[in-house]
Amino acid sequence: MADASSYKDKKVIGIGIASELTGLSERQIRYYEERKLIYPDRSKGGTRKYSFADVERLVDIANKMEDGMQTFEIRKEEMKQSDIRSKMLRGQLNAAFKMRK
Amino acid sequence: MADASSYKDKKVIGIGIASELTGLSERQIRYYEERKLIYPDRSKGGTRKYSFADVERLVDIANKMEDGMQTFEIRKEEMKQSDIRSKMLRGQLNAAFKMRK
DNA sequence: CGTGTAAGGAATTCTGACACG
DNA sequence: CGTGTAAGGAATTCTGACACG
Numbered sequence: 001m002a003d004a005s006s007y008k009d010k011k012v013i014g015i016g017i018a019s020e021l022t023g024l025s026e027r028q029i030r031y032y033e034e035r036k037l038i039y040p041d042r043s044k045g046g047t048r049k050y051s052f053a054d055v056e057r058l059v060d061i062a063n064k065m066e067d068g069m070q071t072f073e074i075r076k077e078e079m080k081q082s083d084i085r086s087k088m089l090r091g092q093l094n095a096a097f098k099m100r101k
Numbered sequence: 102m103a104d105a106s107s108y109k110d111k112k113v114i115g116i117g118i119a120s121e122l123t124g125l126s127e128r129q130i131r132y133y134e135e136r137k138l139i140y141p142d143r144s145k146g147g148t149r150k151y152s153f154a155d156v157e158r159l160v161d162i163a164n165k166m167e168d169g170m171q172t173f174e175i176r177k178e179e180m181k182q183s184d185i186r187s188k189m190l191r192g193q194l195n196a197a198f199k200m201r202k
Numbered sequence: 203c204g205t206g207t208a209a210g211g212a213a214t215t216c217t218g219a220c221a222c223g
Numbered sequence: 224c225g226t227g228t229a230a231g232g233a234a235t236t237c238t239g240a241c242a243c244g
Contacts, residue, residue, distance in 0.1 A: 007108040007153045012118045014235095016214065017150070021113070026215080027226055035225095045234040047215055049118070052108045070224070115214095117235065127236080128205055136204095146213040148236055171203070 011041035011049040018050045022058045029058060035071035037061055037078070112142035112150040119151045123159045130159060136172035138162055138179070 019026050032038050033048075038057060040048040050058075064074050120127050133139050134149075139158060141149040151159075165175050 010122075010153075012114045012122070014115055014214080015216095016144070017113045021111075025226075027228085030216090031225065043117070043234080045215090046217095047234065052111075065225085072224090115235075116237095126205075128207085131237090132204065144213080146236085147238095148213065166204085173203095 008052045011051045011054070013050040013052070013055065015040075015048045015050070018048075018055055018058065021055050022062060024058060024062055028062075032058065032061055032071065036075055037071060109153045112152045112155070114151040114153070114156065116141075116149045116151070119149075119156055119159065122156050123163060125159060125163055129163075133159065133162055133172065137176055138172060 013021070015026050015029055018024075018029060022029070029038070030048075033040065038050075038054055038061070040050045040054060043049060061074060064077075065071075114122070116127050116130055119125075119130060123130070130139070131149075134141065139151075139155055139162070141151045141155060144150060162175060165178075166172075
């Protein structure tokens with residue numbers, strides 16, 4: 001298994017196609033990246049490349065935006081599991097450390 | 102099932118990425134299209150869009166070319182089954198019809 | 203036959219900013 | 224906050240042709 005990644009995770013889709021697939025404007029897609037909700041690859045020249053997984057994520061984001069959720073909340077929701085654990089752990093260690101002072 | 106097509110058959114890959122994925126030059130890829138070996142979609146602007154299935158097909162073509170096969174033979178090989186049947190059928194009907202004259 | 207390349211143009215994408223709200 | 228838009232430039236892609244073989 002030299003290449004474990006399936007079609008779904010290959011970053012091969014330009015922003016124009018991503019826009020067509022999701023119904024979102026390119027402006028919206030770039031903005032969600034600015035807000036740290038999506039992480040496309042970049043070509044050497046700097047053009048964005050998305051995977052099908054990214055496209056699905058964008059649709060998911062779009063739905064949440066429609067429900068009135070803000071980018072901030074969507075990002076937060078995403079860090080719920082694994083991410084937040086290490087962060088909380090670090091935070092608690094920090095807190096504990098400070099208390100000892 | 103409004104959308105039966107999987108990731109594999111969606112024409113979403115630009116020729117630059119297709120070139121990277123296959124190791125073929127853009128020139129080669131365009132040439133194989135000229136020789137009727139591959140059929141990408143086109144954007145409104147005219148840029149070519151390939152699917153992962155197309156990319157695999159290109160790799161397959163590349164292997165056959167390496168084996169010394171010519172585009173003509175590769176194309177012929179592809180029409181072996183279903184295609185050739187209807188064509189042969191038509192040919193035979195034509196032949197039979199002519200004989201009756 | 204299959205592929206590289208220079209040529210000129212068109213389509214695509216990028217960033218930073220202004221606007222509205 | 225989230226998104227549209229005009230602006231200028233850069234990266235990407237397109238076609239037709241010449242070259243070699």
